[in-house]
Amino acid sequence: MPRGLQAAKSEISTARVLDAALQLFSTQGYGATSMRQIAEACEQSVGNLYHHFGSKETIYQRLIDGYWERLLDPEHPLQKVFVAANFPDDLEELAVAIERTVEENRASILLVFIDVIEFGGRHIRPFYETMADRFRQVYGGRFRELERTGRLSDADPLVAVMVATRWLFYFYTVEKCFGVPMHFGMDAQQAVDGFIRILRNGVLRGEQPQQRPQLHAR
Amino acid sequence: MPRGLQAAKSEISTARVLDAALQLFSTQGYGATSMRQIAEACEQSVGNLYHHFGSKETIYQRLIDGYWERLLDPEHPLQKVFVAANFPDDLEELAVAIERTVEENRASILLVFIDVIEFGGRHIRPFYETMADRFRQVYGGRFRELERTGRLSDADPLVAVMVATRWLFYFYTVEKCFGVPMHFGMDAQQAVDGFIRILRNGVLRGEQPQQRPQLHAR
DNA sequence: ATTAACAAAACGATCGTTCGGTTTTTGTCG
DNA sequence: CGACAAAAACCGAACGATCGTTTTGTTAAT
Secondary structure (H helix, E strand, O other): OOOOOOOOOOOOOHHHHHHHHHHHHHHHOOOOOOHHHHHHHOOOOHHHHHHHHOOHHHHHHHHHHHHHHHHHOOOOHHHHHHHHOOOOOOHHHHHHHHHHHHHHOHHHHHHHHHHHHHHOOOOOHHHHHHHHHHHHHHHHHHHHHHHHOOOEOOOOHHHHHHHHHHHHHHHHHHHHHHOOOOOOOOOHHHHHHHHHHHHHHOOEOOOOOOOOOOOOOO | OOOOOOOOOOOOOHHHHHHHHHHHHHHHOOOOOOHHHHHHHOOOOHHHHHHHHOOHHHHHHHHHHHHHHHHHOOOOHHHHHHHHOOOOOOHHHHHHHHHHHHHHOHHHHHHHHHHHHHHOOOOOHHHHHHHHHHHHHHHHHHHHHHHHOOOEOOOOHHHHHHHHHHHHHHHHHHHHHHOOOOOOOOOHHHHHHHHHHHHHHOOEOOOOOOOOOOOOOO
């Protein structure tokens, strides 16, 4: 069945191949997963996989690209929270969006760590650079008006958003992807609620302006 | 050379083998690293490696155990900060201790992620359970007295310490181990200083008691 | 007839591990 | 001390399995 002018209607289910590969890569790593394992899992011949994908790394790259596109889609809940940019009032929404994102991309997120270890981050680097640009673009402008309201303390709001985003993302990643209790036995909801509360008001009583010790020198 | 009554005096440099293995595992993953690569890197024969270690996984296990013991050593800077428990005044010291810990254990920390991916966290789980116990033990008692001073807001101090510790650890891990800009292009010192400031005082002006929106339902 | 889709065998390389054999060290007896 | 078995250290070939990929061929759609 040759590819026609309309959308290619190939016999093989590409999605099924990618699903199988994702499941195997994310639980064994890239190098430890074989093409024969992938072929067996999606009930295809090894030869046919090479016919459609060309190489093992291409399959892996397709998985990374898919995750990337899903996350950068303007329709994605996480992007909507970013665009709305109601920090710090939207912290609960941010938490929920990140929780769902991690939940729905468990395996893909593990690919990120696999890439860092086995490829030196080669496949994911452009993704995070794009994210950083978009981030500064959205919040950079937004915060100039936010600062004028006088609601924020003198903490750098850009740092604050980064702190919140990364902490939540990492917390849910450990919680949902790693399966290892790396949070000192803390309960998830308690930890997230506590984190948000601290983020807004700090751990010290706010009546008197806090003295700020000199930050450590380098 | 049979092992005498005194400490075994083996010819082979165990440290050299482990160093080579750590370097390879941490840059390629476990499954993608071969015994022949390790043997070549430490200039030993494959047979001799099996004579002294028995299997590839044993070498890996020894590396995990070594990291564990280094971190749990009461003389380790990080443990000293934990025992002193001057939260939140010691946040700068905590940051420095964690930065140094990550710096000096770059490769071993990558082993943790390798374990999560390729072994489902089998080798590292007991370690984090021990950490959690010790953590609650130290800070549980400490915070009962700290709360009586009235300096802390009503945020759960145990959550606060966990938040701080994990955030710093993860931040420096990404910074020093991953080599990928995952922090939205934020500068390291700026981010850490900002984080500590936020942790103490929050991002909102503290004059009036903040209204606390209902946390999201599940 | 042409070409994509698919399957299976084959290729050279490499995997973790074992094994046979040699070298080196050690403990013991004369 | 020297001789000598026992044991550990060490090496490299070999084993069976499996790796990513290619090749060869057949089937099915256009």
